[in-house]
Amino acid sequence: MKFAKLVIRNLFRKKLRLLFTTALIAFIFFFVSFLLSILYAFDNYSDQGKGYNRLAVQSAISLATALPYAHEVKIRQIPGVADVCKLQWIGAYYKDPRNFFANFAVDHDHMASVFDDYVVDPKEFEAFKADRQGALVGDELMTRFKWKIGDRITLKRQIFPYDPELTIRGVYHHPINKSALYYHMDYHNAAVGEWNVVGTFWLKISDPAKMAAISQQIDAMFKNSEYPTETMTEKEFQKSFMSMMGNIKLLFTSISLCAVLMVVLLAAITMSMSARERVTEIAVLKAIGYEKGLLLTLMLIEFMSVTVLGGLAGSLFAMLVFWKVNMAALTSGFLPSFSVPVEVVVKAAIASAIVGLLSGGLPAMRATRLSVVDGLRRVV
Amino acid sequence: MEPLVEIRDVHKVYRRDQFDVPVLNGITLAVPRGDFLALMGPSGSGKTTLLNLIAGIDRPTRGSIVVDGREISRFTESGLAGWRARHIGFIFQMYNLIPVLNAFENVELPLLLTKLTKKQRREHVESALGIVDLADRMTHYPRQLSGGQEQRVAIARAIVTDPTILVADEPTGDLDAKNADETLELLHRLNEEFQKTIVMVTHDPKAASRAKHALHLEKGQLAEGHYGYEEKAAGA
Numbered sequence: 001m002k003f004a005k006l007v008i009r010n011l012f013r014k015k016l017r018l019l020f021t022t023a024l025i026a027f028i029f030f031f032v033s034f035l036l037s038i039l040y041a042f043d044n045y046s047d048q049g050k051g052y053n054r055l056a057v058q059s060a061i062s063l064a065t066a067l068p069y070a071h072e073v074k075i076r077q078i079p080g081v082a083d084v085c086k087l088q089w090i091g092a093y094y095k096d097p098r099n100f101f102a103n104f105a106v107d108h109d110h111m112a113s114v115f116d117d118y119v120v121d122p123k124e125f126e127a128f129k130a131d132r133q134g135a136l137v138g139d140e141l142m143t144r145f146k147w148k149i150g151d152r153i154t155l156k157r158q159i160f161p162y163d164p165e166l167t168i169r170g171v172y173h174h175p176i177n178k179s180a181l182y183y184h185m186d187y188h189n190a191a192v193g194e195w196n197v198v199g200t201f202w203l204k205i206s207d208p209a210k211m212a213a214i215s216q217q218i219d220a221m222f223k224n225s226e227y228p229t230e231t232m233t234e235k236e237f238q239k240s241f242m243s244m245m246g247n248i249k250l251l252f253t254s255i256s257l258c259a260v261l262m263v264v265l266l267a268a269i270t271m272s273m274s275a276r277e278r279v280t281e282i283a284v285l286k287a288i289g290y291e292k293g294l295l296l297t298l299m300l301i302e303f304m305s306v307t308v309l310g311g312l313a314g315s316l317f318a319m320l321v322f323w324k325v326n327m328a329a330l331t332s333g334f335l336p337s338f339s340v341p342v343e344v345v346v347k348a349a350i351a352s353a354i355v356g357l358l359s360g361g362l363p364a365m366r367a368t369r370l371s372v373v374d375g376l377r378r379v380v
Numbered sequence: 381m382e383p384l385v386e387i388r389d390v391h392k393v394y395r396r397d398q399f400d401v402p403v404l405n406g407i408t409l410a411v412p413r414g415d416f417l418a419l420m421g422p423s424g425s426g427k428t429t430l431l432n433l434i435a436g437i438d439r440p441t442r443g444s445i446v447v448d449g450r451e452i453s454r455f456t457e458s459g460l461a462g463w464r465a466r467h468i469g470f471i472f473q474m475y476n477l478i479p480v481l482n483a484f485e486n487v488e489l490p491l492l493l494t495k496l497t498k499k500q501r502r503e504h505v506e507s508a509l510g511i512v513d514l515a516d517r518m519t520h521y522p523r524q525l526s527g528g529q530e531q532r533v534a535i536a537r538a539i540v541t542d543p544t545i546l547v548a549d550e551p552t553g554d555l556d557a558k559n560a561d562e563t564l565e566l567l568h569r570l571n572e573e574f575q576k577t578i579v580m581v582t583h584d585p586k587a588a589s590r591a592k593h594a595l596h597l598e599k600g601q602l603a604e605g606h607y608g609y610e611e612k613a614a615g616a
Contacts (some may be wrong), residue, residue: 002492026555284476287437287535288490289465291458372437376472 003294007302010278018306020198021270025310026279027356028263029348032317034125035252035259037340044176053208055115055215056237056327059203060228063089063240066197067227074221075201080214082204085114086185089199092155092164096144101141101182103155103164105188114204117174124149124170132187134169140178142171155181162191165185200237227254261308267359272305282367283375295368303360304353308354310350383410384577390443392429392600399402403429404440405600410578416571416578418588422599430597435468435547435581436460448544449564466492469538469576471548471567475530477522477537483509483517487536494541508536512566535566541577546570547616548580552587564590605615 012018057075059065072084086107091098095154097276108129111118120128120136137147147153147168155164165181189196205211215231232240282295319340327338392404403426411417411434419427433445436452447455448467455463455592477486487508491501509515512532521529531551533584538546548567552560569575569591579589596603 002498005485006478006489006492009478009485013480071565079409196490281478284470284472285489286461287464288468289461289493291461292457327423358457369511373432376476 003298007298007305008300011302011305013076014274017270017274021267021295021306022310022313024266025263025307025352026314028259029314029334029352030257030318030321031314032256032351033315033340033348034322035256035297037318037322037338039249039252040153040341049317053205054212054234055203055205055218055231056234057203057218057229057231058199058237060219060230065200065227066195066199067229068202069196069198071222071227071229072201075203075218076215078217078221078273080206082208083110083113084204085202086198087200088185089159089203090158090164090188092154093159094153094155097156099145100216101144102177104180104182105185106182107185108182111182114202116204118171118177120170128169129154131169132184133164133166133184135166135181136148136172137181138178139171141181142168142235144179151210151372160188160192162189164188164334186189188246200345203231236366244262260355262354263355264359267303267307267355268363270306271360272363274303275360275367279367279370279375283370283372286368286372286375292368299358299364299368303364307352308349309317311348311355312345315340315348319345381577382413384448385409385579386411386444386446387430387434388444389439389509390445391428392426392432392433392438403600404433407443407600407602408601409595411577411579413577414571414575416567416568416590416592417567417580418582418591418594418615419579419597420583420588420594425596425597426600427428431547431549431581435470436464436544439493440448444613464522465490465541467544469541469546470533471538471546471551472536473553475522475534475554477533479522481535482519482521483525483533486522487540488534489537490541491559505536505594508540509533511539512536526559526571527555528562531555531559531563532566532603535563535570539550539570539574544577546578548578550581550583551590552582552584560584560587 042233057067057071069086072086075081075084084107086105088105090103090105092103112125125136128136135153142148149168151167153169154167155166157163164183164187166181172182180193186197186379203214205214211233218231219229285295286292313369322338322340387407387409390404390407391402391420394401394403398445403424407426407430415580419425429438433440436447436455438526443453444451450463452460453461457568478489481489488501491504494501496504505611506515506518509518514529514536516523517529517533524531525533531554535551546567551567552563554565556557564587565593567578567580571578571592580587580612582588586594
């Protein structure tokens with residue numbers, strides 16, 4: 001503690017340089033926090049079904065290839081399958097392509113038992129089931145478009161040859177998936193001309209220990225059929241769905257790492273200048289008895305303070321900005337309920353401390369390693 | 381008088397690129413306790429190198445340096461740093477104060493390495509600044525002080541731990557005549573009143589005349605001969 005004054009005074013030695021360095025680090029960590037939060041949101045989205053013992057059955061060829069309704073009958077016969085619900089990605093939008101959000105046709109009779117983590121007022125759910133063109137909408141999506149129960153809406157087609165005309169009958173609440181819309185599979189099937197095919201079957205499994213075995217059993221059952229399947233857990237399915245956008249996780253992680261590396265190099269330049277300017281002072285301190293290790297520690301604390309200050313400022317600013325900004329609207333629903341979580345701020349603080357250690361380590365070591373005689377002789 | 385510093389056949393060779401540059405060639409001398417010694421000589425004669433060896437910030441290539449009964453050339457780097465903190469007070473030509481610390485904080489720096497309490501440190505610092513007559517400039521930063529005042533703060537920093545030896549490298553080299561005189565008077569006072577042993581490097585004969593003894597170096601050797609000063613000291 002008695003050396004704190006020395007560290008703080010050195011920290012504020014060149015105020016303008018400190019300001020620019022901190023601002024630069026803050027700017028980059030703002031960007032990194034944003035990217036990490038997107039990855040966090042994806043991971044969170046993948047985890048949404050955790051603990052609900054669901055399996056997803058899709059075509060082994062691709063998610064875009066449909067499976068026949070007939071598969072459902074066979075799947076239901078497998079012991080341990082408690083219920084099956086058909087689910088079809090529609091990919092329509094509301095009025096303008098920018099108003100894109102997740103929308104599905106769902107087997108309304110089996111939705112409640114398979115997706116039992118979705119909370120809906122029982123009366124609203126009954127109203128949804130009773131209306132062939134009824135829709136269930138996530139609470140956040142309702143807020144985004146200022147919809148209310150009873151509103152009639154028309155979605156614009158993108159994949160299927162019809163514009164879904166729907167009436168909002170209920171609002172669902174879910175901790176993660178808050179911005180989707182569900183309507184009747186029957187309505188969809190009739191609108192496309194009774195194709196009797198669906199993108200995925202969602203299964204509720206009574207015993208979680210049997211999920212892997214059931215998964216293998218289903219795929220084995222359809223292996224030699226015209227429509228082979230690929231069965232996976234909900235988390236695997238969500239990840240595979242995300243991977244359709246390319247290896248976005250790898251891309252974002254790479255960009256984040258590049259940005260952090262850039263901070264390390266830029267900070268290293270500043271730290272080197274700072275260490276170089278103080279070679280004589282360090283020599284004087286060594287001459288009066290300060291040991292190399294103590295001086296190295298004091299310099300590293302100082303350098304790490306700069307980067308942690310910048311990292312935390314950038315990350316907390318990102319938290320504030322994305323708390324205020326409606327990212328769902330800005331990204332056409334790509335980032336529903338987006339925010340910078342505390343975990344990302346903590347990660348940013350740790351990363352910025354490491355940046356300080358990496359960028360300041362070498363200059364500090366070089367400055368403190370120099371002999372007293374050479375340091376005193378040095379004209380900076 | 382009992383010798384405080386005993387230097388025997390000390391050689392120092394610096395390596396510059398692929399060349400060996402001999403700086404000191406077999407120096408032998410003894411500095412008695414309470415002495416005020418001036419080391420004189422032209423540039424490159426080795427006087428600052430000799431001072432650095434006595435102060436323990438450099439090591440001899442060969443030979444022995446005993447200060448207060450301890451062979452300092454055998455200390456580890458860490459041991460030497462601790463020894464310097466307890467026994468050596470440094471006064472530099474360019475004062476070398478830390479610009480971001482005020483006079484009080486600069487003088488306090490060596491005390492931060494001790495186990496003294498904050499209150500004890502304050503008492504020591506105030507006392508040291510009082511000796512150099514700068515008690516009223518404690519909160520001033522180096523940029524707010526004149527060259528002479530800066531050097532007096534540097535002297536206060538050097539004496540605050542009550543070291544065994546004060547080493548001064550051209551302490552008046554960057555000062556005008558008036559301030560140089562005041563600094564030399566202060567060193568003289570420290571030697572006379574507080575019995576501080578002082579070894580000072582200078583090329584200024586006027587500064588050297590304030591010391592009790594003066595030795596001359598020429599091409600890494602004492603002009604007075606290997607044992608000249610030792611003999612004088614023994615006879616003193």
